[in-house]
């Protein structure tokens with residue numbers, strides 16, 4: 488990371504902490520690595536992002552329904568899905584620093600360095616060599632590549648490497664009271680399997696006809712060895728997944744449709760098309776016949792925010808085999824039974840949060856010829872802003888606080904609001920800018936006379952005088968989900 492992007496990223500992390508968006512988990516005990524807590528405003532923002540996804544998926548599509556499956560699943564689930572045997576990363580340890588690294592990430596860092604130094608041919612060749620080795624699961628070759636390119640441990644600076652080994656990313660624990668009689672269970676590493684095992688339950692109870700989708704938002708757990716970049720790579724994170732069941736042979740058509748639909752969804756959040764790109768997978772997972780990432784231009788470069796996979800009939804077939812239960816669909820139009828094919832879209836809530844937060848955080852220079860001035864603003868789309876409006880009596884006397892409370896009491900049933908009567912109005916505006924509140928409503932002496940208030944708009948900083956009775960409508964119009972959802976249809 489260059490010094491500038493490093494500073495930008497540090498700024499994001501510190502702003503998120505200072506204003507109650509994201510805290511390190513168990514901070515008073517010096518934290519737990521790669522685990523984070525969402526604070527009072529972060530949880531509001533996160534909930535809003537989840538609501539927007541849910542509405543876009545479940546509410547706008549008649550043929551998509553949502554479920555909420557458990558984190559614990561029968562252990563055979565993970566044998567069937569391939570996670571027990573195959574959900575691992577190639578790891579390498581440095582014998583001097585005793586630090587463990589993902590072999591492919593060490594190589595990727597080297598590729599980045601070659602690119603920065605203008606050695607594009609060398610970077611391309613290294614990328615190809617690594618992709619080939621990963622494709623062939625050739626761990627010895629990965630180690631040889633690391634040695635050939637003089638890749639050193641960032642901690643010790645030495646090349647004293649162990650062999651490359653596979654390291655399973657699933658967390659396990661015991662279920663049942665007695666340790667010896669207990670069953671080993673896993674914390675799910677993806678939410679998708681909770682959908683596959685419920686495929687028939689939902690299809691039958693909901694009388695769903697193919698093509699149809701099952702959506703889910705939920706936690707997933709991965710024992711990521713290298714935790715880095717704040718909430719980008721966590722050990723406990725949240726996913727929003729759609730598994731879309733289709734007729735065999737139509738999956739690639741649906742894959743293309745979902746690719747476009749998902750990119751469109753991200754674009755409505757306002758970060759601009761230049762900040763997104765598709766990245767096709769070179770190495771396809773064992774279950775996929777096509778796969779692409781939507782990457783976002785984070786302060787540290789383009790990185791995956793969402794994965795879209797054509798998963799074939801792999802998962803349902805595996806569960807059918809391991810459970811001995813038929814997981815098939817009778818297609819009345821074709822008069823035929825088959826195991827449906829699946830297209831998956833899977834977006835990480837935390838990475839989405841980071842992208843939205845990073846894009847919204849703006850430092851604005853407001854200096855005039857006579858006065859230096861600036862402000863920090865979180866320019867969230869009003870629909871996802873954690874606080875919709877702040878209600879502020881101009882002074883703490885003359886009955887203004889009571890009037891402000893009266894206005895607030897009418898609006899609070901529909902909107903998340905803050906009441907603020909401390910400091911000058913200017914300082915209060917700045918505080919609300921820094922948390923992204925779209926409207927500040929000031930109650931002054933005129934309010935007592937004619938029931939009007941001033942409403943100040945976050946982005947333009949313009950103020951207008953309006954009837955207090957119109958507040959509900961005005962806030963409602965600008966913060967409505969319709970503004971986002973209508974762009975999708």
Ligand code: ATP
Nearest residue numbers: 711719720721724791792793794833834835837838
């Ligand atoms: P990566 O290659 O970055 O490890 P992945 O390809 O393993 O990610 P998927 O299994 O496709 O990720 O999961 C879907 C989405 O879940 C990702 O696009 C990402 O947004 C999110 N995600 C995956 N792992 C993590 C993690 N450790 N922390 C936060 N979000 C994650």
